[in-house]
Amino acid sequence: MAPQGRDHLGTRESAGRRRSPNVRYTLSPENLRSLAERGGAEQGGVGLLRANSDTDLVSSQGRSSLTASTLEFTLGRGQNLVISWDIKEEVDATDWIGMYHIGKNSETRICFKYYHGVSGALRATTPCITVKNPRASVDGQGEGQQASDSSRKLVSFTLSDIRAVGLKKGMFFNPDPYLKMSIYPGKRSCFPTFSHHGQERRSGITTNTTNPVWHGEKHTFVALMTDVLVIEVKDKFAKSRPIIKRFLGQLNIPVQMLLERHASG
Numbered sequence: 001m002a003p004q005g006r007d008h009l010g011t012r013e014s015a016g017r018r019r020s021p022n023v024r025y026t027l028s029p030e031n032l033r034s035l036a037e038r039g040g041a042e043q044g045g046v047g048l049l050r051a052n053s054d055t056d057l058v059s060s061q062g063r064s065s066l067t068a069s070t071l072e073f074t075l076g077r078g079q080n081l082v083i084s085w086d087i088k089e090e091v092d093a094t095d096w097i098g099m100y101h102i103g104k105n106s107e108t109r110i111c112f113k114y115y116h117g118v119s120g121a122l123r124a125t126t127p128c129i130t131v132k133n134p135r136a137s138v139d140g141q142g143e144g145q146q147a148s149d150s151s152r153k154l155v156s157f158t159l160s161d162i163r164a165v166g167l168k169k170g171m172f173f174n175p176d177p178y179l180k181m182s183i184y185p186g187k188r189s190c191f192p193t194f195s196h197h198g199q200e201r202r203s204g205i206t207t208n209t210t211n212p213v214w215h216g217e218k219h220t221f222v223a224l225m226t227d228v229l230v231i232e233v234k235d236k237f238a239k240s241r242p243i244i245k246r247f248l249g250q251l252n253i254p255v256q257m258l259l260e261r262h263a264s265g
Contacts, residue, residue, distance in 0.1 A: 064088045066097070066114045066124035074132045083112050085124060092117045102128055154196065157259060158220045162203065163213040164233055167248045176236040177212045177248055179203035181219060186226045186254060196222050205236050225256045 069082035083097065094117025102109040108131040114123040159181070167175055181201045185193055201219040206212035221229065233248040 062088055064114070064124040066112060066126045068112065068126045068129055070129070071127060072130050072132065074134065076133070076135060081129070083126065085114055087114065087123050089121075089123060090116070094118060095123075107132070152224065154222050154224060155255070155259065156220060156222050157255075157262075158218050160218045161213070161215060162217070162231075163211070164249065165211050167210040167212070167233065169210055170235070174208045174210055175248060176205050176207045177209070177233050178205045178236060179214065180232040180234060181221075182230045182232075183221055183223045183255075184228050184230055185224075186228050194224075196224075197227070223255045225259075227255045229253050229255055229258060 064085070064087045066083065066085045069080065069084075073079060073081050085097070087095075095115065096117060097112055097114050099110055099112055102111055110129050110131060112126040112129075114125070115121065116123055162179060164177065167177055169175070179202065181203075183197055183199050185197055199221060201221070203214045203217055203219070206214065223229070229252075231251045231253075233250070235246045235248055237246060
């Protein structure tokens, strides 16, 4: 019976050595010294696996994916855009897919994103999809051409019976106001300065009032729709009536807005 007992123990020890590559070890200074004394893995039968970051990378087969049936979608052609997903991580009934606009280019570009409903984590994103609308491009070109032609056309208009209300009073006197009116190119105008820019008109002087009205005066201008009409209100200078500031106010109004308001009454 004794020999059998030894054989049994020997079998268990050999089995333990065969299983040793799969056993987890806790590393400590004592363990490292012990392994060094025993000659490492070849003498002691215990191996330390070399760390490799590549084993931690997720393969393409293990990643979630969100795909589109096409990357160029044209409206009005009976074409279907099908979105498919293969989510490897945890999913929930509140998961959702959103459509997002990308950039501010002339083309409409979108993408779809899959979000986990509970955590809000982004699971997957489709590649960029270009959406084309042939009808919109044709209409846009026609409207753009008409707008360009209209903005390049000179228009003539006349101002009459202009009035101002609540002008600033001087320290000792009411002002003697008059108007200085000019045409300038708009700040956003794509056109250069033309000969009509800088044309100037002046009104008569109304005396001793903060609410002047220029009855019967008419002032005609020629301008582009993109131009701006600048109206300055100034106080007349007189040596017998000294003033600190001649400037009483200013109004900048686009010509297009002026004509539209007049047309609407």
